Amino acid sequence: MALKLTDLKTSVHNDWCPGCGDFGVLNAIQMSLAEMDLEPHRVAVFSGIGCSGKIPHYINTYGIHTLHGRVLPYAIGAKLADPSLEVIAAGGDGDGMGIGAGHMVNAGRRNVDICYIMFDNGVYGLTKGQASPTLSLGLKTKSLSGPNINEAINPITLAMASGYTFIARGYSYDVRQLKELIKKGINHRGSAFISILQPCPTYNDINTMEWHGGQDRKDPATGKAMPRVYRIEEKGYDPSIHSGDADELNKKMQEVNSLGNQLGDEIPIGLFYSNETIPTYEERVAERLPNYLKTPPAKQQVSGPSGEPVADISALLDNLCMT
Amino acid sequence: MALKLTDLKTSVHNDWCPGCGDFGVLNAIQMSLAEMDLEPHRVAVFSGIGCSGKIPHYINTYGIHTLHGRVLPYAIGAKLADPSLEVIAAGGDGDGMGIGAGHMVNAGRRNVDICYIMFDNGVYGLTKGQASPTLSLGLKTKSLSGPNINEAINPITLAMASGYTFIARGYSYDVRQLKELIKKGINHRGSAFISILQPCPTYNDINTMEWHGGQDRKDPATGKAMPRVYRIEEKGYDPSIHSGDADELNKKMQEVNSLGNQLGDEIPIGLFYSNETIPTYEERVAERLPNYLKTPPAKQQVSGPSGEPVADISALLDNLCMT
Amino acid sequence: MTNNQLTWMIGGSQGTGVDSSALLFGRACTLGGLYGYGNREYYSNIKGEHSYFMVRVHQKIIHSPLSKPDLLATFDAETVIRHALSVNVDGGIIYNSELSNVKLTDIPTLEHRVLEDLVTYLDNNKLEHSVNGILEASRRNGVHIYAIPYGDLLKEAASTLGEPKLSNLTRMMNTMAVAASFGLLEFDLSVLDSAISRTFHGKSKIIQLNMTVGKSAYDYVKGKYASGFQYKLKKVQTEEKRVFLQGNQATALGKLVGGCRVQTYYPISPASDESDYLEANQILKINPRRLSDSSNVEKTTYLEKNGGSVLVLQTEDETAAITAAIGAALSGARSSTSTSGPGFCLMVEGMGWAGINEVPVVITYYQRGGPSTGMPTRQEQGDLRFALHAGQGEFPRIILASGDQRECFYDAVHSFNYAERYQLPVIHLIDKTLANSTATYPMFDLSGIRIDRGAITNGENLNNLSSGDKTYKRFLFTEDGISPRTLLGTKGGVFWNTGDEHDEYGHITEDPVVRVRMMDKRMKKLETIDHEVPIQERLTLHGNEESDVTIVSWGSPKGAIIDAMDALNDENIHVNFLQIRMINPLPSENIISVLSRAKKTIGIEMNYSAQLAGWIRESTGIAIDHHVVKYNGRPISQDEVCDSIKKLVKYDAPKRLVLTHGT
Amino acid sequence: MTNNQLTWMIGGSQGTGVDSSALLFGRACTLGGLYGYGNREYYSNIKGEHSYFMVRVHQKIIHSPLSKPDLLATFDAETVIRHALSVNVDGGIIYNSELSNVKLTDIPTLEHRVLEDLVTYLDNNKLEHSVNGILEASRRNGVHIYAIPYGDLLKEAASTLGEPKLSNLTRMMNTMAVAASFGLLEFDLSVLDSAISRTFHGKSKIIQLNMTVGKSAYDYVKGKYASGFQYKLKKVQTEEKRVFLQGNQATALGKLVGGCRVQTYYPISPASDESDYLEANQILKINPRRLSDSSNVEKTTYLEKNGGSVLVLQTEDETAAITAAIGAALSGARSSTSTSGPGFCLMVEGMGWAGINEVPVVITYYQRGGPSTGMPTRQEQGDLRFALHAGQGEFPRIILASGDQRECFYDAVHSFNYAERYQLPVIHLIDKTLANSTATYPMFDLSGIRIDRGAITNGENLNNLSSGDKTYKRFLFTEDGISPRTLLGTKGGVFWNTGDEHDEYGHITEDPVVRVRMMDKRMKKLETIDHEVPIQERLTLHGNEESDVTIVSWGSPKGAIIDAMDALNDENIHVNFLQIRMINPLPSENIISVLSRAKKTIGIEMNYSAQLAGWIRESTGIAIDHHVVKYNGRPISQDEVCDSIKKLVKYDAPKRLVLTHGT
Numbered sequence A, B: 001m002a003l004k005l006t007d008l009k010t011s012v013h014n015d016w017c018p019g020c021g022d023f024g025v026l027n028a029i030q031m032s033l034a035e036m037d038l039e040p041h042r043v044a045v046f047s048g049i050g051c052s053g054k055i056p057h058y059i060n061t062y063g064i065h066t067l068h069g070r071v072l073p074y075a076i077g078a079k080l081a082d083p084s085l086e087v088i089a090a091g092g093d094g095d096g097m098g099i100g101a102g103h104m105v106n107a108g109r110r111n112v113d114i115c116y117i118m119f120d121n122g123v124y125g126l127t128k129g130q131a132s133p134t135l136s137l138g139l140k141t142k143s144l145s146g147p148n149i150n151e152a153i154n155p156i157t158l159a160m161a162s163g164y165t166f167i168a169r170g171y172s173y174d175v176r177q178l179k180e181l182i183k184k185g186i187n188h189r190g191s192a193f194i195s196i197l198q199p200c201p202t203y204n205d206i207n208t209m210e211w212h213g214g215q216d217r218k219d220p221a222t223g224k225a226m227p228r229v230y231r232i233e234e235k236g237y238d239p240s241i242h243s244g245d246a247d248e249l250n251k252k253m254q255e256v257n258s259l260g261n262q263l264g265d266e267i268p269i270g271l272f273y274s275n276e277t278i279p280t281y282e283e284r285v286a287e288r289l290p291n292y293l294k295t296p297p298a299k300q301q302v303s304g305p306s307g308e309p310v311a312d313i314s315a316l317l318d319n320l321c322m323t
Numbered sequence C, D: 001m002t003n004n005q006l007t008w009m010i011g012g013s014q015g016t017g018v019d020s021s022a023l024l025f026g027r028a029c030t031l032g033g034l035y036g037y038g039n040r041e042y043y044s045n046i047k048g049e050h051s052y053f054m055v056r057v058h059q060k061i062i063h064s065p066l067s068k069p070d071l072l073a074t075f076d077a078e079t080v081i082r083h084a085l086s087v088n089v090d091g092g093i094i095y096n097s098e099l100s101n102v103k104l105t106d107i108p109t110l111e112h113r114v115l116e117d118l119v120t121y122l123d124n125n126k127l128e129h130s131v132n133g134i135l136e137a138s139r140r141n142g143v144h145i146y147a148i149p150y151g152d153l154l155k156e157a158a159s160t161l162g163e164p165k166l167s168n169l170t171r172m173m174n175t176m177a178v179a180a181s182f183g184l185l186e187f188d189l190s191v192l193d194s195a196i197s198r199t200f201h202g203k204s205k206i207i208q209l210n211m212t213v214g215k216s217a218y219d220y221v222k223g224k225y226a227s228g229f230q231y232k233l234k235k236v237q238t239e240e241k242r243v244f245l246q247g248n249q250a251t252a253l254g255k256l257v258g259g260c261r262v263q264t265y266y267p268i269s270p271a272s273d274e275s276d277y278l279e280a281n282q283i284l285k286i287n288p289r290r291l292s293d294s295s296n297v298e299k300t301t302y303l304e305k306n307g308g309s310v311l312v313l314q315t316e317d318e319t320a321a322i323t324a325a326i327g328a329a330l331s332g333a334r335s336s337t338s339t340s341g342p343g344f345c346l347m348v349e350g351m352g353w354a355g356i357n358e359v360p361v362v363i364t365y366y367q368r369g370g371p372s373t374g375m376p377t378r379q380e381q382g383d384l385r386f387a388l389h390a391g392q393g394e395f396p397r398i399i400l401a402s403g404d405q406r407e408c409f410y411d412a413v414h415s416f417n418y419a420e421r422y423q424l425p426v427i428h429l430i431d432k433t434l435a436n437s438t439a440t441y442p443m444f445d446l447s448g449i450r451i452d453r454g455a456i457t458n459g460e461n462l463n464n465l466s467s468g469d470k471t472y473k474r475f476l477f478t479e480d481g482i483s484p485r486t487l488l489g490t491k492g493g494v495f496w497n498t499g500d501e502h503d504e505y506g507h508i509t510e511d512p513v514v515r516v517r518m519m520d521k522r523m524k525k526l527e528t529i530d531h532e533v534p535i536q537e538r539l540t541l542h543g544n545e546e547s548d549v550t551i552v553s554w555g556s557p558k559g560a561i562i563d564a565m566d567a568l569n570d571e572n573i574h575v576n577f578l579q580i581r582m583i584n585p586l587p588s589e590n591i592i593s594v595l596s597r598a599k600k601t602i603g604i605e606m607n608y609s610a611q612l613a614g615w616i617r618e619s620t621g622i623a624i625d626h627h628v629v630k631y632n633g634r635p636i637s638q639d640e641v642c643d644s645i646k647k648l649v650k651y652d653a654p655k656r657l658v659l660t661h662g663t
């Protein structure tokens, strides 16, 4: 009963702009789920608000389109109540690094077993193209009245500082690699963060597909475009933490940060960091609540056949009882 | 007319716990202002909510005790409306890295010329000692019912990832160094971030003054305590960015991150990073609004002698006028 | 033959220029001496979903749409399919003859419910499920159908101009649709040409292209359908200067003239257009004669030479937007922020802080369809009670609700004056319809505008204030509840603020006695406002004082009500209309005196539960007799108001009438 | 001689154990067969500010404080200075004889206003500005003064026990103050001893220390002041099992038994005590006989063996707290979050989302002094209207307000039942007084408690639901507005949620027709609730139905009102009391029928503007005649209610009466 790609599709009309990078991400997610044979009911895709936020409606799994900036706490709440769910969080760069930055930072240090996919298009798409927190200082995209006045946040270095245990950068027109990253992210034990270079042809006329593909810089010899993005795995890069000791972590942190900062003419994409030496939040909870993984909150029976509560609080009442 | 320390004091009763690290920070701020001869009316101290948040009431300058987590946007709004004010922001670690983390991150990339002092005591003091985002995983301070379940955020690496152009770590019982750090932070052109190790004797019984001072590890030879904190400037460390090129920045970022991560038995305190090669937000605004620094928003006359508006919008109305 | 009265509609995919052509039409009409009112309907989407614009023109001033268009100008199939059946009898439809065979199922953006309803209709009438079928149905309804070969005309124009690419520019079809309408209406083509020149100001190539394709469509229609259409528009000569503008522009202009110098915002529909407009006009011309700050000659000459400016700050979220605006207000700038429901949620805590600290800050609140994200680009007035009660505990706030674009402008000025005079947050309630609809008004009169900065103190004043006691007290107890304030940076004026209850200096206190005095002082301001603010800034009774029937409403329904009153007068139904502009403090005494005169009262609101009516009942004890409510996300039209009033006046009518018109 | 009725007060610096000694006193009294009610007053401070606790004991059940203590037990100077003048005539003060000469100006924590008032008083009475002066004033007022040499007694005990360090343990003074009070009251020392044993359960050394110092103080007082004090407490034999608990504990217990399995929170006063209590008891005993999920034998036996658990999640802010709770609710856990005003501000947007998506989530809302940060540890009921109207647009919510600790317990259970049955957010309003006061009740009866999880569907049900159409529709249109829901992970139950308006599947729609149906469906639930929820869960009419005077109130004033009614009965003043427990939907019909019977209605609320009264007027048209309000941050007392009622019943009374008692 292998899943087909069509099993992951809905009949909802997709109203993204033609050529939008979001389509690549959608395809990659659907392909990942199909390849992983995750039946629709076992998966919940949470999203923020923005063009990207509409994505759950196009995927035939539980789809929770939440509030602007709040996708992570929603997703975390659902996952912690039922750790058997596969939980994917998806949202824009404004959603994640602007209004949602506080959650983004504080989710990292929890390491709940979810996969967070962030669409980096440099703009607030759905509100008509204002600068997002990832747009570089001084850039003037189509819809801005002047050059961008803020420095950019780098999603990769921020994720590193926040404690994510899986950090990757994908590119929405490299669907093959992206699909693999998402599969790995879902399989990763802990919080996976995948930042996706997602061109917005409507508002970001600078970081376009053509720009990423190097259409503006042709090899003088061959006349071929020299793409700016390149796959890091093809350079033999090892993203994994093996021992987890301080030195290794420190060195890897440096490496990841400098990969993250490469956003000019050579942009690495792929898995930068993967660390499974750190326990997940669920595992930490299980140390406090031995029954947690077996009977998590959503799976506990709370009442008997005619609604009688199953919790027995008599000992607690006795503590307060003064007789 | 040099200012005396007492000029910076108020008659408000200070209700911090005896021995609280907050006193050191208060003294250091008052000493800095006195030494810089900043008259009370030229300074506005903004604060968040928490024990630390009460600090403005003890300082005789404009004192704006704001909301939990919101000290930065308040301070930035005031500063941008009147860049001639000296603006200090102060708040707890819960305030800054928990509820306020989104502002903390997004303030970094603006580089408004303010000095942000964060009190790192590992706990939510005023709400009775819950774990704050800087408390290490697995620690069980007095008021926790079990070991801390979250990883800690490192304020220094987060500040680095967020784009602060001045990053320091102080220690509230090294008031002399702290005072110098604060003076430098105030003088710095851009956003200065000073994270202060601030023992909370009431709730954090682990990272105490004694612990920082190494009372638990005496030199077997001399019998003297071997303090964990040491001053980085005494090791000849150079925190400054000189050229501002990518390589220098990348190298310095690595250095700062690893200093930040040292929180075990050798904890460097002092100025880690200072970069004045990046324009302040005010300077960037001035490029858009040539009159900005000379007649900033708060200093513009908006009405004539009997209240007539001085703004002349006739050209704008003409644009919309269809005759 | 109906002259100089028309309801025109144009539609198309979002991102294809529908708005521009509608505005072109409206501008041209205004230039032709007519009044226009245009309403824009669009999805929360960037490209591809269906958007339409209704423009109503008239010889007299109008402020509302009608439910049905007289002339529907289309160039795509979806617009025909969605709107053709709503065109008035004797009206017309312009369509692209190449699209006749497009099927309903070819349109992926059609909602399931819409498709089903249409199919049922077509089946009942034995018509095919296509543009053709729909047009045939319209024809049977008495609507004239005008086919235009857009493609051929474009190709011709392209070859005339020697611009072969032109034939691909479907954007040109917008102008052609407008021009074709002008042809049918026999309106002067020159007004279209001047509207084109103004719209594409300075881009002579584009102007020429548009004029050329426009003329070809105009000529085609005039040639082919000469005099067949009963509606006509004629140029009217007028000396009156007129503006044609949207609510978000009017509000922004009011802010600029009203002295706003810091605007913070986080992008959100439909509020951010205002911030965009401010940012695009951030450098301000200054009227030198009014500069008089003799204390600082250097600065004033500087300002005169360099202009003023408004700092527009895009923040990371709305919590930051409100708190940064408050910070700026403390420094002394007139500060505001603009948002809509979701953003306002995040501002509540900051607003409460401004309340207890008596900081003047203006929140421009653009209502849209709720609850939650709701319908971000659709109309609703569902946030009145939220605005009124947002925030824990009790503190005074002023709430103003504008009824049309002109009021948006003046209320923006009032907002700052009230905020500074009474030292409190002011919420200026606008709604999507006001924000996005465009209307013609006689040029605004600026001569009466005055700025009142309230009690700001420094220098000598400060010494006086501080003489009794040792030092300045920011929250000095006073009779009227208002304490002179200083701005950050004022020598001798140091104060403290805190969200906690505080003493006169602003330091935290939990003393129960001081607490009560401080609460009383703050709340007292509501009484002061009630006494001081002129009643004409708070409510308006439109129409005859002595009518038996009184309509009560607020915000954008004003337009439809006023227009309906005119129409009803013609049918000898006379009602008056109590428009509430200051929602808080509510002018209860005056409301009681008006409502107790009426035999029948009718509330009209664009929300489910008649929120203003509830507030009036709570404040005055008067229960409004009938509620006309609408909450389908579409604006209320003149004819909907007329019909409701007739129903409620003439028959034994229900307590609650739900209006549902709109697509 | 007054037997078994006493108002006792103890005070001291925060962090020195005042609470513990008051609880010790209360526990001892409960153990002695009496009922207790204790109210705690403290600053928003960790150490050093003045805190005090009033414990009232009685032979019958009581729920409120009185304004003045009969016996004031002190061991520091500040407590004497602040409270001595409020002690009842014939009452007593226990004080530390070493502190007689402490001056008022030696107390840095005394507010300026308090100091000034005291100085004026002392000057008028020509007394010195010291503890001595204050005690002398009390003596002149007819109060008995009992000096105790705490230091000497401690030293003695230290040497008896061979524990020299003991003499430094000022914490011991707490127990000594309690024991000394027992001595004066001639209460059985053994009940104190057993309270000590229970309090320090298991720590035998500490128990012994406390008992020893206790006995020494008890003996000292009995010896020195034998029979001088007119109040006496006597042990009462009773078979009744009784609990002595706080509102935050009662609420937490209700949640545990009510099936709450996820609680999210961000620390805030006075809400986080509840989360702390839940976390401390996160592993739950399970009653095996009730486990019956035969579908999963393995799981049930597992649960039986290992117990259940509640996951308590401390989030980074309240926005995360509410949204994580909603996420957990979607997965199927009964979920709640607890907060107070500032935190609720940040939850509004999330609550609206739960509203439109019909997610069952419980928000326990602990009111405190507002506005803004206000008075974080003081009493107020200022957030009713905020809770009622929070959020843009309109969606149904249930609001419950508990009136005492017992109701906190049952309402916590009801909250979850309503949330799941009606699929909406439920706000459970509590206030600081309820949360932090401690009272004796007969053991709660658990036998009637039932859990109603509403329409949750899976397996076969799901197939039936999906049979008509192809797939499951989360928001199926139904008669009563309630659509069977699935939990995340249910096979065949896939659905979508969005903050936008949606179709039956949960996909975004802007269709005006579906929009209206969806709004109507959601709002319909309020009517369903109005029909279904038993009236006794929504309001209670206490007292005689036929009284001429009806008091209307909600929340914690219930205690003072009920106690006052008893007292007034003795004076032949008979009133009844309509307590509103379900604020929304308001049981308007029943309220009308009660209020229209009354000749005089009196609203009592702990806020400035009589918020419930406004809501009642809005909903029923009935204006309550008189408003008794209190907003100084201190709880309302029985005698304040008595006095107000007498004033309002007997004389031509003002419309609004502001109560100001409290320190």
Ligand SMILES: Cc1ncc(C[n+]2csc(CCOP(=O)(O)OP(=O)(O)O)c2C)c(N)n1
Pocket (backbone or CB within 6 Å): A048, A049, A050, A051, A052, A053, A068, A091, A092, A093, A094, A095, A096, A119, A121, A123, A124, A125, A126, A127, A132, C266, C267, C268, C269, C318, C342, C343, C346, C373
């Ligand atoms: C609280 C709140 N503020 C503002 C908005 C308006 N809003 C909708 S989408 C959006 C920006 C989306 O940008 P991003 O997250 O980058 O997503 P993208 O559209 O680029 O995919 C904003 C600000 C909102 N929905 N909620």
Ligand SMILES: Cc1ncc(C[n+]2csc(CCOP(=O)(O)OP(=O)(O)O)c2C)c(N)n1
Pocket (backbone or CB within 6 Å): B048, B049, B050, B051, B052, B053, B068, B091, B092, B093, B094, B095, B096, B119, B121, B123, B124, B125, B126, B127, B132, D266, D267, D268, D269, D318, D342, D343, D346, D373
């Ligand atoms: C929105 C909001 N949530 C919660 C609180 C309650 N609160 C007051 S102080 C505090 C924590 C303070 O911790 P921290 O910022 O670390 O400061 P510290 O007391 O340790 O100096 C909290 C959560 C609040 N005031 N506002």
Ligand code: SF4
Pocket (backbone or CB within 6 Å): A015, A016, A017, A019, A020, A021, A022, A051, A052, A121, A125, A126, A199, A200, A201, A202, A203, C046, C047
């Ligand atoms: S606006 Fe940009 S991000 Fe949004 S759908 Fe269009 S192309 Fe994609």
Ligand code: SF4
Pocket (backbone or CB within 6 Å): B015, B016, B017, B019, B020, B021, B022, B051, B052, B121, B125, B126, B199, B200, B201, B202, B203, D046, D047
């Ligand atoms: S609780 Fe901790 S941080 Fe707060 S005042 Fe006391 S010692 Fe200082």
Ligand SMILES: [Mg+2]
Pocket (backbone or CB within 6 Å): A050, A092, A093, A094, A119, A120, A121, A122, A123, A124, A125, A132
């Ligand atoms: Mg984006």
Ligand SMILES: [Mg+2]
Pocket (backbone or CB within 6 Å): B050, B092, B093, B094, B119, B120, B121, B122, B123, B124, B125, B132
């Ligand atoms: Mg802290």
